Amino acid sequence: MALDQSALLELVEALKAGDGAQLMRSALESMLQALVEAEATAHIGAERHQRSDTRNTQRNGHRDKLVTTTAGDVTVRIPKTRTGSFFPALLAPRRRIDVALHAVVMQAYVEGVSTRRVDDLVVAMGGTGISKSEVSRICAQLDGDVTAWRSRPLDEHEYPYVFLDATYCKARVNSRVVSQAVVIATGVTADGRR
Structure with a gap:
């Protein structure tokens, strides 16, 4: 994956200017662009302007996609x-927030925070806000993961030792947040694994 001449010149200019953040954004943008172009070449079956029997379609211009990263928007x-x-696998389609914000939204949902407060939290973290439908979509994914975890088989190992404890947590029950007791069971195998 070679960088084109203009991308290299931009990197050199950013390096000369001494702006470290801009240099990181430029380097990241160039790297992402090279990866996207390589994936597009593999998807199409030919390089740009290359005639090939393995080509299954043709390029038809570009569209810009703003990607939010920890180094800034590129x-x-x-x-x-x-x-x-064609959409590169490197970028998740219709993904508006990155993984850290995803985790914050999920944690807020688990703790019973309202969707309006989640939106305020995302804005406070430097995001552009999040819609109620986006919060619901993220939390539906979380519900699926929790359901899979809760229904996993536990009979693969023997647990000669089981420790029980309880704590009270805020939980969402019938669209309300209430305090509920949660029993925590920790099974320990004969060789000491939990």
């Missing part, structure tokens, strides 16, 4: 195709 140009669609 713009990546995503190639369009004439037939079918």
